[in-house]
Amino acid sequence: MPLDIFDPQHYARVRLPANAPGALSLPPWCYTTPEYFQREVERIFMKTWNFIGRVERVEKPGDYIAFDFVGVPVIVVRDKDNKVRAFANTCRHRGARLLNDGAGNCRAIKCPYHSWVYGLDGSLIGVQDMEDAKSFEKKDYGLIPIRLETWGGYMFICFDPDAKPLSAHLGDLPQKIDGYRLESMRPRFRREHDIACNWKFMVENFLEYYHTPYLHLRSVYQKPVNFLGQAGAPMVVLPAEQGTGDYVFFFMPHEGTRALLAGDTGFPLMENLPGRIANGTTSGCILPSAMMSFHQDCTWFLEIYPIAHNRTKVVQVGCFPDDAVNRPDFEEVSQRYFKRWDLVMGEDVDMLPKQQKGAENSLAVAGPVCHVEDKIHAIRHRWLNQVIGNSP
Ligand code: FES
Ligand SMILES: [Fe+2]
Known part of the structure; x- marks a missing residue:
């Protein structure tokens, strides 16, 4: 490993297009060193919109969730007026952490140390024995706000007050997947995985289908015809969607849903899906790490919480449209989707720590890029x- 891992010269061949001779993946140290991870926290996660799941996580007034995002303790809470806000999980008195990680419902947020009380809108509403403190006014000591915006029922937070709004971050993506009726999607499946790998390995795994016929041979890969063409034929490159916005998405054309294992039947496909999305799957990443897959009968996504260079919490969430959730056979039929999600995710979750271990080998070096890894290569550039920095 070089002494200065941030020297742009080390990345010249990574900057080549995926199909250019000599193009290389990111060097191993980008996945294996605390220094590179720390730089990503400062320059990526502290600067942009980070995905934290569906608004149904805080469905009713008073519902809250508390969690760490890249080491920052965060509270998300829905107030009495149904507005969802995010705050730093830290008391304005002497900094105590206010809520333990997890989810719950409260009428107000009370500090466990000296019992300062905050309203659901973050304002300081109750203090003890501060009458003698000169110039103290409660209105000056509300919780520290964190920007929170939603799109289609998906929540994003941003730690940078100067970052562009979420709408600019998404660009034209909402129009492109508008037809999936995201507002009517109801989360019914949630699994947490604590994975001993760098967060980028999870993102790359989601964005490439090179591994599908091999790692997922016994689950989703379907012989003799697979979703990329005839078995034995070269893999087809599914072109990345072009447009404005910080995303890398692609469309995979096929008949029927791919959210089930072969032979299983599920819910009816959503009616009146417009255009090509009636016959295929749309998948991709809203940068830096919101992984989403939209099917004709459901949608699922990953919430990604980078913890350290070699540790990532990944939450897989599956959602179904209202029409499916309200069916009398929902419990029974949905199990088939859950089976598929658990099986395939299990294969990936099992693989990723092995990739991390291999990358941590002191002899490891960057490898070449396969032509169907064009999406992950594009995201590496970003x-x-x-x-x-932008310069090669
Ligand atoms: S630290 Fe919270 S009330 Fe003192
Ligand atoms: Fe996979």
Whole structure:
């Protein structure tokens, strides 16, 4: 490993297009060193919109969730007027952490140390024995706000007050997947995985289907015809969607849903899906790490919480449209989707720590890029622009 891992020269071949001779993946140290991870926290996660799941996580007034995002303790709470806000999980008195990680419902947020009380809108509403403190006014000591915006029922937070709004971050993506009726999607499946790997390995795994016929041979890969063409034929490159916005998405054309294992039947496909989305799956990443997959009968996504260079919490969430959730056979039929999600995710979750271990080998070096890894290579370029800078 070089002494200065941030020297742009080390990334010249990574900057080549995926199909250019000599193009390389990111060097191993980008996945294995605390220094590179720290730079990503500062230049990526502290600067942009981070995905934290569906608004149904805080469905009713008073519902809250508390969690760490890249080491920052965060509270998300829905107030009496149904507005959802995010705050730093830290008391304005002497900094105590206010809520333990997890989810719950409260009428107000009370500090466990000296019992200062905050309203659901973050304002300080109750203090003890502060009458003698000169110039103290409660209105000056509300919780520290964190920007929170939603789109289609998906929540994003941003730690940077100067970052562009979420709408600019998403660009034209909402129009492109408008037809999936995201507002009517109800989360019914949630699994947490604590994975001993770098967060980028999870993102890359989601964005490439090179591994599908091999790692997922016994689950979703369907012989003799697979979703990329005839078995034995070269893999087809599914082109990345072009448009404005910080995303890398692609469309995979096929008949029927791919959210089930072969032979299983599920819910009816959503009616009147417009255009090509009636016959295929739309998948991709809203940068830096919101992984989403939209099917004709459901949608699922990953919430990604980077913890350290070699540790990532990944939450897989599956959602169904209201029409499916309200069916009398929902419990029974949905199990088939859950089976598929658990099986395939299990194969990936099992693989990723092995990839991390291999990358941590002191003899490991960057490898070449396969032509169907074009999406992950494109996203590497955008990460590099943030971490190293725009110049090659
Ligand atoms: S630290 Fe919270 S009330 Fe003192
Ligand atoms: Fe996979």
